[in-house]
Amino acid sequence: xxxxxxxxxxxxxxxxxxxxxxxxxxxxxxxxxxxxxxxxxxxxxxxxxxxxxxxxxxxxxxxxxxxxxxxxxxxxxxxxxxxxxxxxxxxxxxxxxxxxxxxxxxxxxxxxxxxxxxxxxxxxxxxxxxxxxxxxxxxxxxxxxxxxxxxxxxxxxxxxxxxxxxxxxxxxxxxxxxxxxxxxxxxxxxxxxxxxxxxxxxxxxxxxxxxxxxxxxxxxxxxxxxxxxxxxxxxxxxxxxxxxxxxxxxxxxxxxxxxxxxxxxxxxxxxxxxxxxxxxxxxxxxxxxxxxxxxxxxxxxxxxxxxxxxxxxxxxxxxxxxxxxxxxxxxxxxxxxxxxxxxxxxxxxxxxxxxxxxxxxxxxxxxxxxxxxxxxxxxxxxxxxxxxxxxxxxxxxxxxxxxxxxxxxxxxxxxxxxxxxxxxxxxxxxxxxxxxxxxxxxxxxxxxxxxxxxxxxxxxxxxxxxxxxxxxxxxxxxxxxxxx
Numbered sequence: 001x002x003x004x005x006x007x008x009x010x011x012x013x014x015x016x017x018x019x020x021x022x023x024x025x026x027x028x029x030x031x032x033x034x035x036x037x038x039x040x041x042x043x044x045x046x047x048x049x050x051x052x053x054x055x056x057x058x059x060x061x062x063x064x065x066x067x068x069x070x071x072x073x074x075x076x077x078x079x080x081x082x083x084x085x086x087x088x089x090x091x092x093x094x095x096x097x098x099x100x101x102x103x104x105x106x107x108x109x110x111x112x113x114x115x116x117x118x119x120x121x122x123x124x125x126x127x128x129x130x131x132x133x134x135x136x137x138x139x140x141x142x143x144x145x146x147x148x149x150x151x152x153x154x155x156x157x158x159x160x161x162x163x164x165x166x167x168x169x170x171x172x173x174x175x176x177x178x179x180x181x182x183x184x185x186x187x188x189x190x191x192x193x194x195x196x197x198x199x200x201x202x203x204x205x206x207x208x209x210x211x212x213x214x215x216x217x218x219x220x221x222x223x224x225x226x227x228x229x230x231x232x233x234x235x236x237x238x239x240x241x242x243x244x245x246x247x248x249x250x251x252x253x254x255x256x257x258x259x260x261x262x263x264x265x266x267x268x269x270x271x272x273x274x275x276x277x278x279x280x281x282x283x284x285x286x287x288x289x290x291x292x293x294x295x296x297x298x299x300x301x302x303x304x305x306x307x308x309x310x311x312x313x314x315x316x317x318x319x320x321x322x323x324x325x326x327x328x329x330x331x332x333x334x335x336x337x338x339x340x341x342x343x344x345x346x347x348x349x350x351x352x353x354x355x356x357x358x359x360x361x362x363x364x365x366x367x368x369x370x371x372x373x374x375x376x377x378x379x380x381x382x383x384x385x386x387x388x389x390x391x392x393x394x395x396x397x398x399x400x401x402x403x404x405x406x407x408x409x410x411x412x413x414x415x416x417x418x419x420x421x422x423x424x425x426x427x428x429x430x431x432x433x434x435x436x437x438x439x440x441x442x443x444x445x446x447x448x449x450x451x452x453x454x455x456x457x458x459x460x461x462x463x464x465x466x467x468x469x470x471x472x473x474x475x476x477x478x479x480x481x482x483x484x
Contacts, residue, residue: 006446008048009189010346015040016059017197017350020066024201025354029067036063049087058084058189066195076173077193077327078183084190089148090167092132095123098144110139155185157408157432158286177281179408179432180324180441193324193442197347200318203340209314210241214304214339216321217247218378218437220457221450222345228457229364234357243368246319249304250275250374250386251469253297256480258390260295265398265426270418272428273383274482275299276437277329279411279430287415296481298335300377301326303480305338310478316340320348322440325432334482344442371469372458379454380406380436384429386466393467402427407434 005011019036023029037056041047049055061071061081074080101121108116108123115129116136123144125136137145152169153161160175161182169190171182183191204211213235220228232243257273264271274280274295283290298306305317318341319326330339343351352359373389376382384402391398403425405411411430417423433439438450463469 004444006444009186010444012040012048012059012062012189013192013346014350014353016062016066017195017347018353020063020195021197021201021350021354024198025205027205029198033063033067034060054083062189062192065192067198068194068196070194073168074171076171076176077178078171078176078180078191078324079194080169080171081190081192082168084188085168087188088150088152088169088186088190090150090163091125091127091130092147092149093125093130093134093137094146094148095125096144096146098142099123099140100142100144102141106139106141107136107145110135151185151187152182152191155181157181157412158282175285177278177285177432178325178328179278181408181433183324184441193327193344195343195347196327196341197343197350200341200343201351203316203318204239207239209316210312211239211316211318212308213240213243214246214301214308214317214319215243216301216319216323216378216437217245217375217454217457218322218440218443218450219320219345221378221438221453222322222349222444223359224445224453226359226362227364227366229366230359230362232367233362233365234352234359237357237362238351238355240318241315244304244308245368245370245375246300246304246321247370247374247377248368248469248473249298249300249302249307250377251371251466252303252307252473252475252478253300253480254374254386254390254466255394255470256297257295258387258394258396260297261387261400261427262391262396262398264293265400269293270423270426270428271295272418273430275377275383276431276433277323277325278408278432279405281325281328282408282411282430282432283415287419290415290418293418298338298480298482299329300374301329302335302338302482303478306478306480307473307475309338310475318343321345322437322443323433324441332482345440345444346442349444369463369469370461371463371466372461373466374469375458375461376454378437379451380404380431380434381429382436382454383431384427387427390466393465400427401425402429404429405431406436407439408432 037059041055046052099122115126160172164170235243261271272294301319317339319339320343327342373386381404
């Protein structure tokens with residue numbers, strides 16, 4: 001399987017994760033991890049930055065995150081690598097050569113803090129006074145003032161990123177929803193998530209407990225050369241005891257969420273989904289007054305993990321998907337203990353390369369059967385379709401007026417309307433990533449074809465209804481709700 005990367009940053013993450021995984025498998029990581037930057041950047045010629053010394057310094061911090069450690073000055077799931085962040089421009093508004101030095105100087109008149117003056121018939125912005133309100137840019141008749149807001153700040157939907165006195169980006173963990181958009185959008189790769197790939201490798205090598213891979217349905221859009229059965233075989237070759245579709249958990253929770261929606265509609269209220277952990281945290285941290293409207297059903301990941309552990313109390317469950325926020329979800333007190341570790345598709349790709357296993361060359365052994373509705377959870381609109389299908393199967397005649405929030409901006413708009421009591425719909429499907437899970441920050445493939453691949457995968461399901469998917473399962477005693 002030839003690696004295909006959308007950006008150079010993705011390539012660098014892959015190189016670091018692959019080296020870390022190989023050394024961890026050889027049990028020499030502690031002795032040789034300091035050499036990884038030199039393995040990747042050899043000689044004296046830099047690949048991307050000003051010099052090899054800067055490149056290796058950044059890689060050292062990236063190795064630290066890949067090993068599950070914090071980097072200097074950061075904490076949490078998503079962290080800022082200060083050495084890489086130093087290259088980002090700080091001044092947001094700057095005056096370009098297009099400035100004509102007009103005598104009306106509307107930019108100066110518009111500035112509320114007197115940060116603009118005119119020298120030699122050209123406007124100058126005093127960056128120490130500038131409050132980044134943008135009024136000067138709006139006032140300039142020539143469009144001579146540019147807005148170069150930091151990509152990470154622009155990408156963060158909840159304004160959790162600012163910059164410190166030393167001009168480095170900082171993440172406010174009290175606001176952060178771990179959506180990972182800052183990491184995905186940073187052009188210098190200065191923001192990344194902490195990895196638990198070494199812990200997973202250690203658990204696999206211990207061989208004292210069966211380790212299950214819980215695979216998100218978005219995986220079919222990540223390795224187009226291989227089908228799900230081949231990926232399952234590849235994971236078992238790595239050392240996983242078994243592989244389960246996370247969509248199995250979606251089939252379990254949909255009837256419960258449908259019941260909650262029915263109750264809310266009869267009460268004249270509304271319900272929001274709870275499967276997207278970033279959306280869940282968005283409500284929890286930024287719209288706490290609406291917490292009572294969030295479905296209490298757990299995410300498909302948690303439901304499937306609880307099912308696995310109900311069948312095998314000694315099981316270790318590793319979720320694999322495109323989502324960084326899942327790493328934070330498994331630490332919530334209300335669902336703690338269901339999933340032991342979370343890996344991203346980027347980390348899975350590194351595991352395949354570290355073990356020289358190509359899923360496309362493996363035999364296909366597909367066992368799990370889930371409904372097409374649960375597999376479609378991976379894309380925007382999939383949850384709504386599944387809930388409506390569940391109501392239909394139970395002969396429930398309800399008027400479901402749903403708003404399918406495709407991305408963080410649409411989520412915030414819907415929640416603001418709901419908070420103000422002006423939401424016309426009674427069901428909010430919240431997906432913080434554009435496109436749904438297939439648009440996750442740790443996905444390998446963000447192409448427009450991803451949705452079509454998910455739809456094709458869903459249509460291939462032999463089981464055609466949610467009820468059929470649940471019939472062979474013994475999950476009547478399974479707790480499918482979170483309890484705060």
